[in-house]
Amino acid sequence: MSNIETSVSSFNHLQAAHCENGVTTALLGHYGIHKVTEPLAFGMGSGLFYIQLPFMKVNGGPAISFRTMPGMIFKRTCKSLGVTVTRKKYSDHKKAMAELDERVLAGKPTACQVGVYYLTYFPKEYRFHFNAHNLIVVDKQGDNYIISDPVMENLVTLNSYELERVRFAKGAFAPRGQMYYPGENLHEPSDEQMKKGIIKGIKLNCRDMLDIPGYFAGTSGIAHTGRQIKKWKNRLGDDKSRMYLAQLVRMQEEIGTGGGGFRFIYGAFLQQSHQFLPVDELFDISNQFTAAGDKWRDAAVQASGIFKGRLGAQADYDDMGDRLIEISQLEEKAFRQLKTMIKKLK
Template sequence: MPEVKFKPFSGEHCESTMLVNLLRQQGIELSEEMVFGLGMGLSYIHWQSSAMPYPFIGGRVKPDLLAENLSAVLGLEFDVRETGSAARAQDNALEALEQGKLVGLKLDHYYLEYFGEKRVHFHAHYATLYKVDGENAWLVDTKDGGGGGHTSLDSLSEARSAKGPMSSKSLSLTVKDGPALEALRAQLADKLPTAFFVALAANAHTYLNPPIKNMGYKGVLKSSGSVTGWLDEIADPAESLPIIAMLMEKAGTGGGMFRKIYGRFLQQGQKLTGVAALGAAAKEFEAIAAEWTTVAELIDRAGARGSQDALAEASRLMAEISEREHAQFTALEALAREAIEQAASTAGAQA
């Protein structure tokens, strides 16, 4: 049965880990932080529907956008496939493996047998398929997922077709062959500085101009205003608040609500471009990440002890974080747009 030879990578976040593996196998060497940043991954959302027992607090863009944004900024093409047929979904994956390609899969990791006792339902998890052996499939996963392992083909099919929040119809993706891939392999070093600033400007603009008030810096303020009522408004705060905190800090975020990853993206951007201000911004995001970690700890404490004081402090910190993130992204958007204009002016003069 098909097996793809490659050097596996296990990172912090599932979608960026999957993309790093797909790209590296095709000769595109990017760090997880660079993939996350070029994919314009940093965001914020406060989401709760009537069917949800507690709010979801998220620190990244919605699933599938990392690959879409990465494609746009690098000129890279992905072959993305969805199907309601479990048989066709398996055929799509096997076809790619037979062509020697790794396959990115979106699924509910609850059904993956290698997750063991840590299994909970989450329908927007990503893993990388590299081998099918008899009745088992072998996947690379995040550090939190133990780096991956094997699961039965039946369980994989169930994971891929599971329906729930943020799910897709057995979505798979591979890197497309062709001129775009060849050009990126040859010109990656030359393209990266411009791609970095384009992605930075776009991510900052989206964060600062959210389409609804529960996203971006406005969403952080919404959480700040609502968190103090959670002990009364959430049906089982002793159970639910620790889950909210765990999802914020430990569930593939890299710590600090993805802000640690983004800070390292900015550090790498400084080395890439030589712009010193990016180093200062990276340090500020590291400090903001530490505040987010404290917020998660306070929410966990509130659930465990029924502490209203802990939620009051979490509210205060989130209001401060909103202001700090607004200030940072305002400055970063201006910096990035100036760099893009300078590059365009230089290119025009040389032409």
């Protein structure tokens, strides 16, 4: 669909690994900030995370996430650059569409949170009831909206019925018509501001991965899942264990993660941070995240052996569990080193 022309010719569609990073980077770029790349947005927004929510199930499997809460990346990145953020929720569908129209027709691209279940340009196989997808509405022509969806290669369109439907998708994290946008005529941040934002993002990410009490979040959460996996075969039986492992792999490798459960994007963030925060140790720590991402991918291969039925002995589950425990130790070491490095800066 590369033949779509938009009157907002200055808008550059940006394909990204992850939707919220992509929306953040493209909108900041459109309104005047070009220093923030996708990895920098992810890191300044403290995007990396791990959690296995206790007592909660998603599609009958474990509720696992490799990233922070939806909406936080945009919010934190804008905040550390002193950019104001407007976010609106609606109960009235008509008002939600009218206010979006008003902005878009005034040439102001605006982001919306949507559900993917009724997202017509997505392949059928991907239309789950997942409500934390993000896209940018760039323009309106007749009844059609021109959409910049960061996971697509080119601009796409939705008619007003389709857009209203995805903005008001129902279920967990229902978007309730949410739209959001940064302020206008933004000034390019100084390198010092970028540095401060990066330090802030790293600090918060260290806290999220190292200091959340309990056993289910951060690096200790990874080990927790590892220990649980060893018990799955006995406790859940083969069929259910396979489904659980498949769910883990989907959360880790699905579109949006950039591969390796976001660990590679984080590695890229640390590398790109060096231009604003010239500490050579960043390269070493970046390598550690690359190694962690590779281990996650190796673990996914092991998991697929089990859920495709090529493996299935208790020893295979133990092997899988040990892999996660090892990753937990690797990431804990990397974050501790990062924390010490940031402390030394002052």
